[in-house]
Amino acid sequence: MPNRIRERRIMMPPLMDGYKPFGIAKCEPGWVTLYFEEFEAIRLVDYERLHQEEAAEMMNISRPTFTRLLDKARRKLARAFVEGKGILIKGGTYVTEHFWYKCHNCNETMITMKPASQCRECDSENIIQLSRDRK
Numbered sequence: 001m002p003n004r005i006r007e008r009r010i011m012m013p014p015l016m017d018g019y020k021p022f023g024i025a026k027c028e029p030g031w032v033t034l035y036f037e038e039f040e041a042i043r044l045v046d047y048e049r050l051h052q053e054e055a056a057e058m059m060n061i062s063r064p065t066f067t068r069l070l071d072k073a074r075r076k077l078a079r080a081f082v083e084g085k086g087i088l089i090k091g092g093t094y095v096t097e098h099f100w101y102k103c104h105n106c107n108e109t110m111i112t113m114k115p116a117s118q119c120r121e122c123d124s125e126n127i128i129q130l131s132r133d134r135k
């Protein structure tokens with residue numbers, strides 16, 4: 001029986017769906033998928049410069065689990081960077097404090113306290129929920 005993966009708490013959705021390299025021979029670069037919680041690990045330690053203990057606490061996971069998560073995230077970024085692959089930021093095992101939405105019309109990312117049905121920027125109903133429903 002595999003261990004159930006504990007959900008990691010994340011505070012901020014990424015502003016974009018991903019990255020694509022330019023100036024490479026292949027038109028379709030191939031993709032590396034970075035999970036939301038891996039993005040969060042990079043954000044907390046490499047961007048916000050938190051210590052791993054603090055970051056682990058913020059994500060509600062143990063320090064060793066955080067270290068493995070960060071290592072995996074860095075290796076994915078390194079692979080994309082060296083091999084000229086694009087990066088898709090999506091999916092994962094995580095929980096959020098608020099509701100997150102992404103508008104497919106204008107690309108606005110929204111964080112709301114209550115469920116939303118349309119984009120606050122362009123009023124489009126073509127939005128998808130990025131956050132998970134709490135159980």
Ligand SMILES: [Zn+2]
Pocket residue numbers: 103104105106107108119120121122123124
């Ligand atoms: Zn919109």
